[in-house]
Amino acid sequence: MSTPIVEMTDVSKRFRTPGGFGRRGAGLLAVDGVSLTVGRGEAVGLVGESGSGKSTLARMVNGLVVPTSGTVRTDGDDVAALGRRGLRRLRRRVAMVFQDPLASLNPRQTVRQTLENVLRAHGETTSTSELVELLASVGLGPDYLGRYPHEASGGQLQRVAVARALALKPDLIIADEPTSALDVSVRAQILNLLADLQRDHGISFLHVSHDLAVIRLYSDRVAVMQRGRIVETGPSEEIFRSPQHPCTQALVAATPEAELPT
Secondary structure (H helix, E strand, O other): OOOOOEEEEEEEEEEOOOOOOOOOOOOEEEEEEEEEEEOOOOEEEEEEOOOOOHHHHHHOOOOOOOOOEEEEEEOOEEHHHOOHHHHHHHHHHEEEEOOOHHHHOOOOOOHHHHHHHHHHOOOOOOOHHHHHHHHHHOOOOHHHHHOOHHHOOHHHHHHHHHHHHHOOOOOEEEEEOOOOOOOHHHHHHHHHHHHHHHHHHOOEEEEEEOOHHHHHHHOOEEEEEEOOEEEEEEEHHHHHHOOOOHHHHHHHHOOOHHHOOO
16 A cells, blocks of 8 residues: 555644743644544545534644644655755645635736746746647636736636646645635536646645535545544545534535535
8 A cells, every 4th residue: 555645643732822831731822632644646625514624634734734743744754854855755645725815916917927926936837829729728717827816717717727727737636615615606617726736647636615615526535534533534435425523514504415516
């Protein structure tokens, strides 16, 4: 069996609060003793209510958040032990697509500049034809290279954000609520795009969402979080067919079949 692309072992994260860490119980325990793996080419859904710790957990995969205890390994490397160069190499292999595409893109940069800058930051150069091909892979035409963020819709901007994530040919994409800021009419388009990328390029995905309909359709395996802990995990259809934990049961019960995107 190959090494998982992500392997988290007994990971916890406590954030400092105004009371500090000096007294017993101080600080906010956002993630509490979580172990989770993501296999190569696998799509894992991380689901839970707001404040359950899922986004904090996801951000530990590429070093945006440092665990208080436990170990996070990405592609076999201990993320906490990586220096600046190691983190740069890691972020070539692990890309993120954030919730709000308008907030994640520089409003003063054209799409061309956005794509070129991420490549340049990692010592890469590219041609116009390669940029056009990159945009085509996310369903955008060459005219978008000259556009600024305010000249595109939310769905188009999220496609640009996906293109930026793909620019360095990552092994893993972390999609953190990638459609929650979009209109219902374009949600399925973006989600289908991500599913196509996983199928066509063998990219691993960690989908973070509070929406079980999304997780059900676009993940091979599901981990359910509640109050910083994973309370249930298993194959997607099995979790939805026979949820065992009360938290999972409540989430499934609150997800009408009619709301599933198509």
